[in-house]
Amino acid sequence: MQPFKTVVIALPGKTGRVSLWVIQEMGRMFLFLLQVGLWALRPPFRPREILKQLHVIGFKTTFVVVLTAIFTGMVLALQGYYSLRKFGAEALLGSAVALSMIRELGPVLASLMVTARSGSAMTAEIGLMRITEQIDALETMAVNPVQYLITPKMLAAILVVPLLVSMFDVVGIWGGYVVGVQLLGASAGSFWSSVESAVEWRDVYGGLLKAVSFGVIVSWVCCYKGFYTQMSAEGLGKATTEAVVLTSVLILVWDYFLTSVLL
Amino acid sequence: MITLKGVEKSFGKQVVLRGVNLTIPTGQLTTIIGPSGEGKSVLLKHIIGLMKPDRGEIWVDGVELSRLTGKALNEVRKRFAMLFQSAALFDSMTVFDNVAFPLREKRLVPEREVPRVVNDMLERVGLTGMGHKFPAELSGGMKKRVGLARALVMGPEIILFDEPTTGLDPLMAKTIHDLIRAMHKVFGFTAVMVSHDIPAIFSISDWVAMLKHGQIIAMAPSHEFPRLSHPDVREFLSVMDGGMSVPVDA
Numbered sequence: 001m002q003p004f005k006t007v008v009i010a011l012p013g014k015t016g017r018v019s020l021w022v023i024q025e026m027g028r029m030f031l032f033l034l035q036v037g038l039w040a041l042r043p044p045f046r047p048r049e050i051l052k053q054l055h056v057i058g059f060k061t062t063f064v065v066v067l068t069a070i071f072t073g074m075v076l077a078l079q080g081y082y083s084l085r086k087f088g089a090e091a092l093l094g095s096a097v098a099l100s101m102i103r104e105l106g107p108v109l110a111s112l113m114v115t116a117r118s119g120s121a122m123t124a125e126i127g128l129m130r131i132t133e134q135i136d137a138l139e140t141m142a143v144n145p146v147q148y149l150i151t152p153k154m155l156a157a158i159l160v161v162p163l164l165v166s167m168f169d170v171v172g173i174w175g176g177y178v179v180g181v182q183l184l185g186a187s188a189g190s191f192w193s194s195v196e197s198a199v200e201w202r203d204v205y206g207g208l209l210k211a212v213s214f215g216v217i218v219s220w221v222c223c224y225k226g227f228y229t230q231m232s233a234e235g236l237g238k239a240t241t242e243a244v245v246l247t248s249v250l251i252l253v254w255d256y257f258l259t260s261v262l263l
Numbered sequence: 264m265i266t267l268k269g270v271e272k273s274f275g276k277q278v279v280l281r282g283v284n285l286t287i288p289t290g291q292l293t294t295i296i297g298p299s300g301e302g303k304s305v306l307l308k309h310i311i312g313l314m315k316p317d318r319g320e321i322w323v324d325g326v327e328l329s330r331l332t333g334k335a336l337n338e339v340r341k342r343f344a345m346l347f348q349s350a351a352l353f354d355s356m357t358v359f360d361n362v363a364f365p366l367r368e369k370r371l372v373p374e375r376e377v378p379r380v381v382n383d384m385l386e387r388v389g390l391t392g393m394g395h396k397f398p399a400e401l402s403g404g405m406k407k408r409v410g411l412a413r414a415l416v417m418g419p420e421i422i423l424f425d426e427p428t429t430g431l432d433p434l435m436a437k438t439i440h441d442l443i444r445a446m447h448k449v450f451g452f453t454a455v456m457v458s459h460d461i462p463a464i465f466s467i468s469d470w471v472a473m474l475k476h477g478q479i480i481a482m483a484p485s486h487e488f489p490r491l492s493h494p495d496v497r498e499f500l501s502v503m504d505g506g507m508s509v510p511v512d513a
Contacts, residue, residue: 136313137351140344141365141417142337 032146032224036154039147046152053156057118057219061164065113069168072105073097073175080176081184094191095198097176101169102199102207108255110168111214114161115247119222122153123243126226127236135227150227154219161215162208169207206262213258214251221247264289265421265453270309270319270329271477272302279305281477282319287470289324292447292454294464294485297474298499303457304348306474307423310455311343312336323421341369344414345423350406352398358385358409359394365417384412388442404435408442415446424456428463436460440467461503465489473499 080096126149129135138145173195180186225243229236265287272280279302287293295303308314309321312328321329328339352361362381366372372380385391388408398406407427414422427443428436440460444467447454458464464471465485472482473496481493489500 132349132354133347133351134353136308137345137347137353139313140311140340141368142340143368144337 028228029220029224032227033220035146036150036220036223039144040151040155042147046148049148049152050156050159053152054160056121057114057153057156058160058163061114061117062167064117065110065164065168066171068109068113069106069171070175072109072168073101073172073177074179076100076105076172077176077178077180077184081180081186090186091190092194092198093176093180093186094173094194097180098169098173098195098199099203101172101176102203104255104259106165106169106172107207107210107214108251110165111161111211111218111251112248114157114164114215115218115222115244115251118157119218119247120240120244122219122222123226123229123240124236126150126223127229127239130227130229131231131233131236145227150219150223153223154216157215157219158212159215161218162211165207165211165214202262209262210255210258213254217250217254218247221250264322264324265310265455266320266322267306267310268320268322270306270316270321272305272309272314272316279477280309280316280319283474283477283479285472285479285482287453287455289453290451291469292444292456292467293470293472294456294458294468295472295474295479296458296461296464296499296503299459301474302477303474304425307345307425307455307457311345311423312340341417342420343423344417344419344421346407346410346414346425346427348425348427348429350398350410352406352409352413354398356397357394358390358396358398358401361398361409362394362412362416365413369417371417380416381412384416385409387415387446388412389438402435403430404439407431407439411439411442411446415450418450419452421453421455424454424458426457426459428458428460437463440464443467459503461500462489475499 076097077093080093081090084090084092084096126135129149135145135149138148177188177191181188181191222243225239225246229239265285267283267285270280270283271278283306285306295306297303305314309316309329310323312321312331316329319329320327323339323342326339328336331339352358353364356364359378359381362384363377366377366380367374382391382394385394388411390405390408390412393401393405393409398409401409411427424443428439431439440463443454443456456464456468465488468485470482471485471488472479473493474480475495481488481491481496483491488496491497
C-alpha cells in the first residue's frame, strides 16, 4: 500500500509543487527584468556607477578573456589543421578559425568567462548586501535598490560584453594564426585571404548581437540570484552556484535558438 | 503619532505577529522589549514599510503606511531613519561617504556644504577624523555611531533603532545609550527602539512596551514598567536583569 501511495499521490503532488515553484520563479525573474528596464529609463542615471561597473565587469575580466581566447584559437588551429590536411584543404584554416570564433566561440566563451569572473562576484556582492541589511538601508533612505544597484550593472554588462567578445575574436584568430602559420607551417597569405573571403559583416553583427543578449543574461540572472538570496552564508553560497550554473545553461540554450534564427 | 492596529504577519506556517496594537507617542523614546524571536525587528520593519502586514493597519500621522507603495511610500519614508542591528553601513564606501550618502542622494544640501554637515555630525557622535576609514576598519561601537550619524544627518522626524547595543561591551553599550538619549534631546525626534538591554533602557526610554506571543502584552511609562504585575513581564524582567527590577509589591 505504501509504495502505491507514494507513486500515485506523493509523486504527482511533488511534481505539481516543483512545477508551481518553477513558474513562480520564472515570473519573478521576468518582473525583476522588467523593473530593471523601467528604472533604466528614469533619472537619476548614475553615469559614475555605470563607469565603475564597466571597470569591474570589463577591465577586470580582460586578462582571463585574453588568456582563454589565445588558447581557444590555438587549439582550434591545431585541430583544424590536421582535419583539413586530410582533405588537402589547409588553405581554409583561416576561415575555419575565424568563423568559429566570430559566430560561436567568441560570444559563448567570453560570456562564460564574464559569468565566472564577474557574474559570480555580482551575486556575492548583492547577496552580501542583502544579508547585512544594506539593501534594507537603501530602501529606508527612499533609494530604490534596483535602480541604484542593479541597473548600472546591467547597462555596463550590455556595453562591455560585446567589447570583450570583440577582443576574444581578435585574440583568438591571432592565436590560431600563431599555431597554424608559425608552428605548423600553413601559408600566411592563404590564412588571411581565407579569413577575408569567408567572414562577412553579418557574421560580425550576429556575434555582437549574441554578445549583447548574453550580457543581459549574465547580469540579469546573477543580480537576481543575489537580490533574492536566502539570509545565510550557506544560502549565499547556494545562490552564487545557482547563478553561475543557470547563466551558463541559459547562454548555451539561448545561443542555439539565436543561431537558428541568424543562420 | 505612529499607530498599529491589529497587525498580523506570518512567514509560511510560522505566525510572528498576532494582532499587534500599539501607539507610539510623538517626540518620545519608546522601547520595545521581549524575548528573542518574538518579532520585534519584524515589527520595526513594518513601521518603516520594509514589510507589509498580512492584516491590520499602520498609521503615521494620519497616513496609512501599510497601503502605500512606490513614490508615496518613499515620501513617507523621507521622514524616517533607521539604525540597523548590524549598522548596515555600505562597506564599499568610507565613513564620510556613508554619512554623506543620504545627503547626496536626496540632494538635502548643496555639494559644497556636504563636508561641513558630515564632519559636524561625525563630531557629534564622537568620530572626529574618522571619515577616511572604511567600515571594515571600525569596531562594533564605532559602526553603530556611524550608523547613528547617517540616520541623524537626514534630519528625520522618526528614528527606529534595532537593537543598537547588541554585541557591544557594557561600557560601549552605555556610550551608545547615552548618545541616543543626548541626540534625542537635541533633535527631538520620535524614537522607537528594540532592545534587550535591561535595566539600562528604563533610564533612557520614555515608554516601554513588551512584545510576547506576537502581541503587545504591556505598555507603560518607563519608570512604572518595572512595577507592572503582569506575570510575563515579571518573569522576563527577573530573567533579564537578574532580579534588579522593583518587586511587584514594592
